[in-house]
Amino acid sequence: MSAVANSPASVCAVFVTYHPEARFADRLPGVAAQVGGVVIVDNGSDAAALAMLAGLKAAPSLRARLSLVHNATNLGLAQALNIGIERAQALGFLSVVLFDQDSQADEDLVATLLAVRATAPQPERVAVVGAAFRERHRPERAAVKLPGDLRWDEVPWAITSGSLLWVASHAVVGPFRADFFIDYVDTEYCLRARAQGYRVIKTRTPLMTHAIGAPSLHRLLWMQKWTSNHAPARRYYVARNQTVMLREDGRHPYGIWAIAGLFACVTPAKRILFYEARKKEKLSALLRGWWDGVRGRLGAGPYGRR
Numbered sequence: 001m002s003a004v005a006n007s008p009a010s011v012c013a014v015f016v017t018y019h020p021e022a023r024f025a026d027r028l029p030g031v032a033a034q035v036g037g038v039v040i041v042d043n044g045s046d047a048a049a050l051a052m053l054a055g056l057k058a059a060p061s062l063r064a065r066l067s068l069v070h071n072a073t074n075l076g077l078a079q080a081l082n083i084g085i086e087r088a089q090a091l092g093f094l095s096v097v098l099f100d101q102d103s104q105a106d107e108d109l110v111a112t113l114l115a116v117r118a119t120a121p122q123p124e125r126v127a128v129v130g131a132a133f134r135e136r137h138r139p140e141r142a143a144v145k146l147p148g149d150l151r152w153d154e155v156p157w158a159i160t161s162g163s164l165l166w167v168a169s170h171a172v173v174g175p176f177r178a179d180f181f182i183d184y185v186d187t188e189y190c191l192r193a194r195a196q197g198y199r200v201i202k203t204r205t206p207l208m209t210h211a212i213g214a215p216s217l218h219r220l221l222w223m224q225k226w227t228s229n230h231a232p233a234r235r236y237y238v239a240r241n242q243t244v245m246l247r248e249d250g251r252h253p254y255g256i257w258a259i260a261g262l263f264a265c266v267t268p269a270k271r272i273l274f275y276e277a278r279k280k281e282k283l284s285a286l287l288r289g290w291w292d293g294v295r296g297r298l299g300a301g302p303y304g305r306r
Helices: 024-032 047-058 077-090 109-119 167-173 185-195 232-248 256-264 266-275 279-295
Strands: 011-017 037-043 066-071 095-100 126-135 152-154 163-166 199-210 216-220 223-227
Touching: 011 024, 011 077, 011 109, 024 037, 024 047, 037 047, 037 077, 047 066, 066 077, 077 095, 077 167, 077 185, 095 109, 095 167, 109 126, 109 163, 109 199, 126 167, 126 185, 163 167, 167 185, 185 199, 185 232, 216 266, 223 266, 232 256, 232 266, 232 279, 256 266, 256 279, 266 279
Parallel strands: 011 037, 011 095, 037 066, 126 199
Antiparallel strands: 095 163, 126 163, 152 199, 216 223
């Protein structure tokens, strides 16, 4: 891999926003300082959020390097990522680093990801370099950061936020699966990349702070149980897309994949029943997602385009 291809200037940060909170404006400059350019794809946010994004675009330090794409409606995470990557490629960038709007990147995230990819055997065969992260709401599980640590592990998949993709390999692997809308978008992409002979690796040292849902800890006798408190929409997409992946991986013939998808709903259903609010609504979304997955009903679904 050439020095130019492994330079931070060749990397474009791609953010997908959906009604971002005001603190997004504080997080963005820290990432922008690490890369050659930034693309923000907004998925139908309200006027206040659009005004904030316009203010970022007008900032002297970002004006020449920030590209904004406004979708009139929520097209889903996957399609927004595809739009952002296409824009970055059109602008001439060789790599993209993807972010959720609420992730807090360390100041060395991009440089470390590039260095890790460069140290991997046959770096051109690495489709994704994922970033380990500290969980914002689970401090007891926070990983310890070791400065300069370039160790990595081969993994089945890595989360979207904080992941580095090489545009050349992305063109071969193909776009993120838009009909998934959100959830399992990253898992499906990584598994597809690996099926094509590419590798997915992840740093051992954490490079950002990130939250998965709004987790809360609950005690039952001597046991401690965490639950994610995801909204009904997320419960729907997780159940649906997980069931579709079980159907498509070929290891569950004769309809057994549908039963496996239903069993996969048992643990989240128990967590919802015992620990979460809006139980009826979430359980209904979970079962509806599973049933739509069985029937192959994909796309935005009942919660999309909002």
